[in-house]
Amino acid sequence: MKIIHCADLHLDSKLNANLPVDKAKERRQELLLTFSRLVDYAVKEGVEKIIISGDMFDTKKVLTTTKNAVLRLIKENSNIDFFYLSGNHDEDNFISSLEDEIPLNLKVFTEEFKTFDFGDFTISGIKLTNDNYITFYNNVKLDQNKINILSLHGQVSKYTVDNPDVINITELKNKNIDYLALGHIHSYQKEKLDDRGVYCYSGCLEGRGFDECGIKGFSLIEIEDGKLNSTFIPFAKRTIYEIEHDITGKTWGQIIKDIKTELSLIKDTSLIKVVLTGEHDLDLEMDLFYLTSILNNDFYFVKIKDESKLKINLNDFALDPSLKGEFIRTVMSDISLSEQEKNDIIMCGINALNGEKL
Ligand SMILES: [Mn+2]
Known part of the structure; x- marks a missing residue:
């Protein structure tokens, strides 16, 4: 049995903080296309369940075209169960707008703790709110003889915090959880929960800005012979990088050459922010516009930030x-x-x- 755990797709994100209008629009489309590609992957690899641990959409008001595209993917793949947990960004507009036409293979987690039982394994989840985030731990009752997956959205902490966005990981220990499928943190992270299970943030499927650098993808869970294993699968169409370059003691020509060399191993589909650091003297003729232009020829998008200091004797x-x-x-x-x-x-x-x- 193969199961995909993904989260934080943030479909319909504005993306205009870093990108020019045309590229923001293109990236917005790519977020949706990557989800479509994820479903294709599931079909090809025989994945039977897809868990979306929150923040599938970025805003409360989901565009009709986006909603319909997602709904179509779910309906066209009735062999795959989609487990939908809403996060702190997407509220319930997607589900409430479906009214009575929720497809059978779309399993929705609400504010009540719910478990779907598939015989030798179960998938549970609950949307945390102000009313349930303190008490829900008491309702996590899972059969110790089954493989148990629990989906939640929030920041894990070892302590109780007065906030429904925080999950007290200590209270989830020794509750027969094999895999805690989390959303909210946008980078992949897997840690030991207790002697039995792990907790895992799948991270987002695509980085959206320079605060979401690095390899993005999803977690692939495999249940075989009563055992659960999971691995990270890199999946984003584009990767975002931030690179610091110390310009101290260099001529402008050398700086350009060195930056080009440093970026030569990065795929041309990437988004890159180059931060210039160090010190330079008054003679350095910095032409940031030229540097930005030539690098934008080589990559999807490059932004230069000059944080170097002028050194005057x-x-x-x-x-x-x-x-x-x-x-x-x-x-x-x-x-x-x-x-x-x-x-x-x-x-x-x-x-x-x-x-x-x-
Ligand atoms: Mn998120």
């Missing part, structure tokens, strides 16, 4: 009678300015003096 300008010398001395001695402000003002002023675009 005041002695170099102490006796410089030119306008540049006077300007630098004035800015550097202004105690009302922060180091960053001095940095920005001097770079801007030097560019102006050199007749460059500001």
Whole structure:
């Protein structure tokens, strides 16, 4: 028996914080296509159950086209059971909008603890709310002679916290759980729960922004001979990276060459943020627009963030009678300015003096 555990698809995410409008739209479509690809994988690999541990949708108001696409995938694959747990983002708009036409193979977890029994194994779940998050642990009663999977959405903690988004992992120990299928954390993570079971965050299927870097995918569970095993399956169409590059002591030409070399092992379908760090002097002619353009030729999307510091040796300008010398001395001695402000003002002023675009 093969079971997919995924979570945090965040379909219909806006995605416009990092991406230009056209790419945000394309990525939004890709989130849905990756779910469709996941269902294809399930069919091909003989997966019989798909557990979605919350945040399938990003907003309360699900677009009709998205809702219909998901519903179609579920209906067209009636051999696969889909276990739907809503998370803290998606509320119940998807389910409530279906009214009486919920397909038989769509199993919904509500605010009541529910167990689906498949003979030698069970799949349970509950949507945590203000009313049940403290007491539901008492209702987790699972048969010790079966393989038991429990789906929840929230942040695990070792302690009780006054919040329905937090799951007290200590209270779930020794309750015959073999696999706790979690959603909420967007990176894959698997840890020991107790002597018997594990808890696992599948992570999201696709990274959406530069706060969701790294390999994304789902957890594939296999139950065989009364034993449960699970492995992470990388599945995202695109991977997001953040790379720091220290520019200290380099010319601009070297910087471009070194960054290109550093990125050469990354797939061209990726999204990359390059953060420039270190120190540079006034002579470095940084052309961030050019660097961004050439890297965007090589990858799906590249963003450059300059966090390097301008290093000025005041002695170099102490006796410089030119306008540049006077300007630098004035800015550097202004105690009302922060180091960053001095940095920005001097770079801007030097560019102006050199007749460059500001
Ligand atoms: Mn989420």
